[in-house]
Amino acid sequence: GAVVSQHPSWVICKSGTSVKIECRSLDFQATTMFWYRQFPKQSLMLMATSNEGSKATYEQGVEKDKFLINHASLTLSTLTVTSAHPEDSSFYICSARSYRSYNEQFFGPGTRLTVL
Amino acid sequence: AQTVTQSQPEMSVQEAETVTLSCTYDTSESDYYLFWYKQPPSRQMILVIRQEAYKQQNATENRFSVNFQKAAKSFSLKISDSQLGDAAMYFCAYRREYGNKLVFGAGTILRVKS
Numbered sequence: 001g002a003v004v005s006q007h008p009s010w011v012i013c014k015s016g017t018s019v020k021i022e023c024r025s026l027d028f029q030a031t032t033m034f035w036y037r038q039f040p041k042q043s044l045m046l047m048a049t050s051n052e053g054s055k056a057t058y059e060q061g062v063e064k065d066k067f068l069i070n071h072a073s074l075t076l077s078t079l080t081v082t083s084a085h086p087e088d089s090s091f092y093i094c095s096a097r098s099y100r101s102y103n104e105q106f107f108g109p110g111t112r113l114t115v116l
Numbered sequence: 117a118q119t120v121t122q123s124q125p126e127m128s129v130q131e132a133e134t135v136t137l138s139c140t141y142d143t144s145e146s147d148y149y150l151f152w153y154k155q156p157p158s159r160q161m162i163l164v165i166r167q168e169a170y171k172q173q174n175a176t177e178n179r180f181s182v183n184f185q186k187a188a189k190s191f192s193l194k195i196s197d198s199q200l201g202d203a204a205m206y207f208c209a210y211r212r213e214y215g216n217k218l219v220f221g222a223g224t225i226l227r228v229k230s
Contacts, residue, residue, distance in 0.1 A: 032216065043207060043220045044161075059217075091159065103149060105218065107161035
């Protein structure tokens with residue numbers, strides 16, 4: 001149990017285009033989902049926290065108009081990178097938590113974004 | 117703000133031997149959670165072990181155990197009988213008791229030699 005998937009696993013796009021990444025909880029209802037960014041050989045940095053049906057809470061320094069997060073259902077959250085630029089190239093990881101597993105976040109496998 | 121420090125960028129261990137990964141943290145809170153996560157080459161984050169700060173007993177999970185020193189704000193991970201599959205990046209993380217945010221350390225790359 002407690003499986004989180006991400007789609008796509010990797011994506012290459014041209015500069016200026018928008019890219020949407022999906023995060024799904026497959027066997028539980030995720031009341032809260034988290035989006036992280038990880039640069040090569042570096043740690044995970046929390047970008048934003050989203051609760052189902054509410055606006056996401058962004059960490060300081062994260063542009064909310066650039067990284068659009070939608071958590072429309074208890075099993076799906078999306079991250080849209082708008083007008084992507086090469087500096088947005090990174091590994092994006094989501095995690096999910098249910099009200100029953102408050103003390104544990106279940107992580108997705110990540111999405112590698114490359115912006116040309 | 118809470119911070120987590122992992123002072124060992126890389127560690128090596130011989131197969132079947134024991135290795136200890138260090139982690140220190142800074143917080144003014146009295147109740148919180150500490151975690152060790154493993155990130156293998158697949159990049160999938162896997163929870164290794166969790167420690168509640170109010171518990172004095174050190175958490176253990178099979179070959180993995182922690183040495184939690186609350187006064188010293190230290191939380192080290194000991195891996196016994198190291199296996200090739202233990203090779204990965206290991207992250208120490210902190211979370212306030214009723215908080216959302218996981219604060220991660222910089223990570224330690226563990227290499228296991230056969």
